[in-house]
Amino acid sequence: MSFPWAKHYQPTSAVGKWMDERLPLPRFVYNALGPGYPTPKNLNAFYNFGVLAGVALVIQIITGVVLAMHFAADTRVAFDSVEHIMRDVNGGWMIRYMHAVGASFFFGVVYIHIFRGLYYGSYKPPREMLWMLGLVIFLLMMATAFMGYVLVWGQMSFWGAQVITGLFSALPVVGTSIQTWLLGGFSPDNATLNRFFSLHYLLPFVTFGVIILHVWALHIPGSNNPTGIDVKSEADTVPFHPYYTAKDFVGLGIYLIVFAAFVFFMPNSLGEPDNYIPANPLSTPAHIVPEWYFWPFYAILRAFTTDFLGVPAKLWGVIAMFASILLLFLLPWLDTSPVRSNNYRPLSRILFWVFVAVALALGVCGGAPAEEPWVRLSQVLTAYYFAHFLIILPIVSKLEKTKPLPGSISEAVLAKVGKGSGGAAPVAQPAE
Amino acid sequence: MASEARQATADDLTPGGERRRDFLYVATAAFAGAGVVPVAWSLVNQMNPSADVLALASIDLDLSAVQPGQAIKASWRGKPIFARHLTPQEIADAKKVDIASLRDPQKLEDRTKAGNEQWLITLGVCTHLGCVPLGAADGEAKGDFGGYFCPCHGSHYDTAARIRKGPAPKNLEVPPYNFTSPTAVTIG
Numbered sequence: 088m089s090f091p092w093a094k095h096y097q098p099t100s101a102v103g104k105w106m107d108e109r110l111p112l113p114r115f116v117y118n119a120l121g122p123g124y125p126t127p128k129n130l131n132a133f134y135n136f137g138v139l140a141g142v143a144l145v146i147q148i149i150t151g152v153v154l155a156m157h158f159a160a161d162t163r164v165a166f167d168s169v170e171h172i173m174r175d176v177n178g179g180w181m182i183r184y185m186h187a188v189g190a191s192f193f194f195g196v197v198y199i200h201i202f203r204g205l206y207y208g209s210y211k212p213p214r215e216m217l218w219m220l221g222l223v224i225f226l227l228m229m230a231t232a233f234m235g236y237v238l239v240w241g242q243m244s245f246w247g248a249q250v251i252t253g254l255f256s257a258l259p260v261v262g263t264s265i266q267t268w269l270l271g272g273f274s275p276d277n278a279t280l281n282r283f284f285s286l287h288y289l290l291p292f293v294t295f296g297v298i299i300l301h302v303w304a305l306h307i308p309g310s311n312n313p314t315g316i317d318v319k320s321e322a323d324t325v326p327f328h329p330y331y332t333a334k335d336f337v338g339l340g341i342y343l344i345v346f347a348a349f350v351f352f353m354p355n356s357l358g359e360p361d362n363y364i365p366a367n368p369l370s371t372p373a374h375i376v377p378e379w380y381f382w383p384f385y386a387i388l389r390a391f392t393t394d395f396l397g398v399p400a401k402l403w404g405v406i407a408m409f410a411s412i413l414l415l416f417l418l419p420w421l422d423t424s425p426v427r428s429n430n431y432r433p434l435s436r437i438l439f440w441v442f443v444a445v446a447l448a449l450g451v452c453g454g455a456p457a458e459e460p461w462v463r464l465s466q467v468l469t470a471y472y473f474a475h476f477l478i479i480l481p482i483v484s485k486l487e488k489t490k491p492l493p494g495s496i497s498e499a500v501l502a503k504v505g506k507g508s509g510g511a512a513p514v515a516q517p518a519e
Numbered sequence: 520m521a522s523e524a525r526q527a528t529a530d531d532l533t534p535g536g537e538r539r540r541d542f543l544y545v546a547t548a549a550f551a552g553a554g555v556v557p558v559a560w561s562l563v564n565q566m567n568p569s570a571d572v573l574a575l576a577s578i579d580l581d582l583s584a585v586q587p588g589q590a591i592k593a594s595w596r597g598k599p600i601f602a603r604h605l606t607p608q609e610i611a612d613a614k615k616v617d618i619a620s621l622r623d624p625q626k627l628e629d630r631t632k633a634g635n636e637q638w639l640i641t642l643g644v645c646t647h648l649g650c651v652p653l654g655a656a657d658g659e660a661k662g663d664f665g666g667y668f669c670p671c672h673g674s675h676y677d678t679a680a681r682i683r684k685g686p687a688p689k690n691l692e693v694p695p696y697n698f699t700s701p702t703a704v705t706i707g
Contacts, residue, residue: 246650250671253648268563272572274597274649282566369592369599369643371650373670389672392686399688401647457672 090309092321094122119306125324126331127312129500133207134310135338136200141298142339143193148291150186151235158238160284162277165240166365184354190232191357192346194380197225206439208427209311215419217304222415224297229381231290234283236362236378237275243359245366246375248275248283254388257402274368314499315427316492323496374456382453383446384408387472389457390465407469414476421476424484431490435483442475577707579699582638590655592643595706599643600694601655601667602704605678610636612665613679623690627679630693640704641680642694645669647687652676667691 096117098104107114117123157176159168172179201221204210210218233251237244252275256266271278309318318324325331349356357379361372377385391403398406429436445468452465493499530538575596582602585591590603605613613627631639643651652667652674653659662668662675664683669676674685681690696706 246671249650250648256649267568268566271566272568272597274644276572276597278569278572368597369594369651371669371671375650375671389686400686401688404686 089118089123090125090318090321090324092324093118093125094326096121096123119302120332121328122326124306124309124327125318125321126310126327127318127323127496128325128330129312129314129496130310130331130334131313132338133199133203134312135335135342136196136203137305138335139196139338139342140193140200142342143189143196144291144294144298146189147186147193148295150182150189151288151291153182154186155284155288158284160238160281162240162280162366165238165280169239181350184350186235187358188346188349188354190235191378191380192342192349193228194232196342197228198380201225202443204311205442206429206436207311207313208315208422208424208429210419211422211427212419213308214304214311217301217308218419219416220297220301220304222412224294224301226412227290227294227297231287231294232378232380234287234290237280237283238287239362240280240366241362242364242366242372243362243375245275245368246371247377248279250375251377252279254405254408257399257405259402275366311427312496313428313430314493314496315431316496316499319495320497376454379450379454382451383449384411384453386449386453386461386465387411387469389453389462390469392462392466407473411469411472414473418476418480422480422484424487424489426489426492431492432487433490434487435480438475438479438483442472445471445475575707577705580704580706581702582704583702587637589657592655593706595642595694599651599655600706601639601641601643601680601691603639603641603655603680605637605639609665609678613677613681616677616679616681622682622688625679625681625690630679630681630690632696632698635698635701638704639678639680640693640696640706641691643667644692645671645674645687646682646689646691647672647674647685652691 096107096111096114098107098113103113106112154172157168157172157179159165169183172183174180176182204218204221233247237248248270252266252269255269256262258265267273269279270276271282312318359376359378361375364372376382385408388404388408391400391407393400395403424432424435426432429439449465449468449472452461452468455461493502530540532538578593578595578600580591580593580600580602582591582604585602585604587604587606588609590601593600593602610627618624618626627636630641631637643655645652647669648671650669650671652662652669654661654667654676660668660670662684664675664677666678666680666683667676668674669685669687672686674687675683676687676691677683679690682688694706696704698704
């Protein structure tokens with residue numbers, strides 16, 4: 088967002104001037120991430136996670152391109168070529184673990200990013216497009232991660248491919264044709280592995296393209312902030328650089344320390360041991376589960392066990408699983424409260440944390456075997472998941488009595504500082 | 520309307536109220552569309568099963584060594600096939616069931632070949648999401664109905680491999696096959 092007080096780009100060198108008149112790329116960066124982009128000054132640590140997600144994607148692309156130099160997408164050698172990377176390729180074990188653990192971390196930061204947006208109402212006008220583009224990125228991430236997991240061609244890879252493409256067979260009339268088309272045959276085989284490799288390479292670049300739109304859409308209204316109120320004056324903002332570039336680098340440092348700890352000391356803690364068994368089309372592992380970041384959606388899929396309203400249980404599960412994400416596209420129109428941040432919505436804030444607990448519990452159910460009490464529990468939680476968005480939020484957002492909003496971001500910051508230190512601390516103002 | 524004094528142009532309206540230029544627009548767009556569709560289709564169609572996958576021929580199974588109560592697994596089109604030699608008890612159990620009570624009502628006779636009722640040949644693919652049910656090999660759980668049990672989401676099949684309990688919508692599929700001798704079949 089270009090507020091009137093945004094700094095203007097002035098090329099300082101002759102080369103800079105020459106460039107600015109021909110391709111103003113430095114000006115573009117200055118206005119997007121530099122001092123030309125005033126940002127609310129009260130952003131907390133949860134606002135780091137967008138940058139972390141971007142870094143996670145870059146790590147995946149770089150390690151992924153490197154792995155593709157040594158991986159062979161052929162069912163006869165795929166599993167062995169991964170072991171070849173682990174044993175023979177210089178540093179291959181580390182790059183492979185970075186890519187595998189990196190996927191988990193990518194989803195981890197994206198989930199925090201999404202819940203940040205849910206809490207502070209970052210999906211509300213004028214940021215609906217930003218929100219919806221984010222959901223598109225999320226869907227692309229899930230498709231990419233699924234196909235990447237298949238490439239290893241272990242037992243979980245094979246049976247995951249069987250089950251996830253099997254979802255499409257639940258669709259009436261065209262279902263089986265779609266499944267056959269996706270697999271390139273009647274069961275997961277070489278044709279499947281081959282095309283998944285091609286698409287697993289393609290989709291991250293599509294994701295990257297959508298991220299550019301996502302960041303563009305962010306820069307039109309500018310960042311939301313923990314108060315949820317709009318920027319009113321220069322006192323509410325600081326220039327993005329150096330204030331938030333510095334803060335983001337601190338967050339990134341912490342993130343990379345945790346990431347490295349996983350890569351070096353517990354690289355397999357987030358994965359399934361069964362994927363170290365080569366794919367066997369004649370035998371299914373007793374307990375097949377997807378990767379942890381799919382568990383909540385897997386629980387919703389499995390929650391439907393009986394046919395009703397003339398629709399088979401299998402199709403209900405598939406519809407519900409896809410609906411659980413597609414529903415989020417409607418969120419800006421389901422939550423109609425004019426107050427964005429849950430800091431000023433007492434009832435909605437409680438419901439938010441209930442929803443977080445429900446989402447986590449759905450994850451636990453999705454990772455558990457399809458037995459009681461997990462099936463019953465996932466049914467209750469699935470019902471709540473949909474009720475939260477379709478019934479509870481619309482009603483609460485109409486009836487709730489919200490707390491008074493601060494007059495400005497600055498006022499909220501000053502009130503907080505005053506409370507925290509007895510009102511004596513001088514307030515840091517960005518140097519002009 | 521075109522006056523007699525000037526030449527008719529493509530912008531003039533016809534008696535039907537259209538311009539001759541409209542036809543050019545529609546025809547050009549239709550031609551472009553007609554060109555895009557087959558190109559798009561060929562890009563989609565390349566992902567359908569290729570000739571070598573479709574050419575996967577039939578397989579021959581020798582059943583002579585399979586004793587009553589035993590089953591063998593074979594692979595056909597990348598999918599497991601279960602060939603089970605039913606015991607008289609299993610046949611009796613399968614016939615005893617009230618057909619109307621089944622989710623996917625089929626008699627044992629519908630699922631086996633006349634005169635070879637003791638041979639139950641099905642795909643070993645759970646009709647829920649495609650896992651391989653247990654129960655074909657010795658010592659595997661056969662589920663609550665003495666047939667097959669799918670470990671993925673807990674579907675139980677009976678001695679005629681019919682769905683009895685769990686999320687699967689259909690009975691285990693019977694592939695097309697024919698007996699070439701009393702103890703040999705060709706599948707596919």
